[in-house]
Amino acid sequence: MEETNKNVLGDCFTSAMSLTESGVPHVPTRYILPPSQRPVLSPSIGTGSINLPVIDLSFLHDPLLRPSVIHEIEMACKEFGFFQVTNHGISSSVMRDALDAATRFFDLPSHEKMLLVSDDVHTPVRYGTSINHATDSVHYWRDFIKHYSHPPSKWIDLWPSNPPCYKKKVGKYSEATHVLHKQLMEAISESLGLEKSYLQEEIEEGSQVMAVNCYPACPQPGIALGMPPHSDFSSLTILLQSSQGLQIKDKNNNWICVPYIEGALIVQLGDQVEVMSNGIYRSVVHRVTVNKDVNRLSFASLHSLPMNKKISPAPQLVNEDKPAAYGDFSFNDFLEYISRNDLTKQRFMDTVKKNKF
Ligand code: OGA
Ligand code: NI
Numbered sequence: 001m002e003e004t005n006k007n008v009l010g011d012c013f014t015s016a017m018s019l020t021e022s023g024v025p026h027v028p029t030r031y032i033l034p035p036s037q038r039p040v041l042s043p044s045i046g047t048g049s050i051n052l053p054v055i056d057l058s059f060l061h062d063p064l065l066r067p068s069v070i071h072e073i074e075m076a077c078k079e080f081g082f083f084q085v086t087n088h089g090i091s092s093s094v095m096r097d098a099l100d101a102a103t104r105f106f107d108l109p110s111h112e113k114m115l116l117v118s119d120d121v122h123t124p125v126r127y128g129t130s131i132n133h134a135t136d137s138v139h140y141w142r143d144f145i146k147h148y149s150h151p152p153s154k155w156i157d158l159w160p161s162n163p164p165c166y167k168k169k170v171g172k173y174s175e176a177t178h179v180l181h182k183q184l185m186e187a188i189s190e191s192l193g194l195e196k197s198y199l200q201e202e203i204e205e206g207s208q209v210m211a212v213n214c215y216p217a218c219p220q221p222g223i224a225l226g227m228p229p230h231s232d233f234s235s236l237t238i239l240l241q242s243s244q245g246l247q248i249k250d251k252n253n254n255w256i257c258v259p260y261i262e263g264a265l266i267v268q269l270g271d272q273v274e275v276m277s278n279g280i281y282r283s284v285v286h287r288v289t290v291n292k293d294v295n296r297l298s299f300a301s302l303h304s305l306p307m308n309k310k311i312s313p314a315p316q317l318v319n320e321d322k323p324a325a326y327g328d329f330s331f332n333d334f335l336e337y338i339s340r341n342d343l344t345k346q347r348f349m350d351t352v353k354k355n356k357f
Pocket of ligand 1: 232
């Protein structure tokens with residue numbers, strides 16, 4: 001039996017978690033994707049021979065060896081807009097604690113989580129399911145809690161107070177990702193031939209949205225997805241996953257499974273870096289598959305310039321031969337766009353590109 005709740009708007013809300021817990025043998029019809037959008041789950045098809053980049057960040061702090069790390073980052077950004085990092089400075093206990101707090105949150109009874117439910121994309125802390133349960137034409141097998149995270153003092157009081165450990169554990173992880181993201185943005189600016197300090201102040205004062213995702217075990221993983229293909233609006237997204245499930249699209253439009261690497265973090269380029277680099281780097285299109293056996297958790301930390309600060313192509317990367325290929329946009333512009341449009345129908349980036357074709 002499906003557990004249902006009323007949300008603030010009075011329409012029907014059913015979390016993916018409650019469906020899994022009730023033991024449904026099939027996904028409800030609204031989760032069934034058209035055949036052309038279904039994932040191919042066999043790892044041997046289209047994914048066999050590609051090694052995705054894994055970059056050891058320990059040498060980033062060594063002036064002699066830094067250039068070789070920057071070069072690896074440049075190659076990964078050009079080829080995939082994606083890489084995994086090891087020796088990134090965030091301890092495994094901080095990552096484990098964050099995953100533990102998320103597990104406890106999603107295990108709470110529905111009525112507790114529903115205290116934070118909202119389908120308004122402007123709400124700074126909100127619980128939800130799918131992408132937007134109120135408007136999605138196809139639903140996705142995912143529950144989430146999303147919250148603004150930087151600066152912590154401004155937002156932490158609004159975060160879930162249950163489980164009691166949530167603020168402390170997620171707060172520590174969130175602050176650590178903010179530091180890592182600054183280091184990565186310096187490296188990425190350098191890799192583009194810009195000053196290491198390019199946009200330093202805006203990056204320091206930038207916004208951070210933590211999307212904590214829960215993809216419960218799904219009875220029919222071949223016909224549903226946890227998230228549809230999309231790119232993130234952010235400059236960078238730092239992703240912590242509890243098990244495999246993410247896929248990225250390569251230059252040949254093949255989906256590649258991202259392997260789970262113990263202790264590693266995933267770095268994905270978002271739309272803001274695509275614009276800033278004037279298209280030298282591209283944001284990575286990715287989606288999330290689900291599986292029959294385990295609940296998968298992830299923390300997607302989306303870092304961007306401050307809410308109303310527009311990003312535009314770096315003037316140093318624009319010239320007569322390479323005119324600006326993008327207009328500018330802010331995080332707020334993105335929120336306005338998604339509150340009115342279905343991202344699975346048209347990419348936000350298509351509205352930012354100058355030569356639309
Ligand atoms: C996201 C996202 C990937 C994942 O939250 O934007 O792409 O593996 N998450 O959960
Ligand atoms: Ni994403």
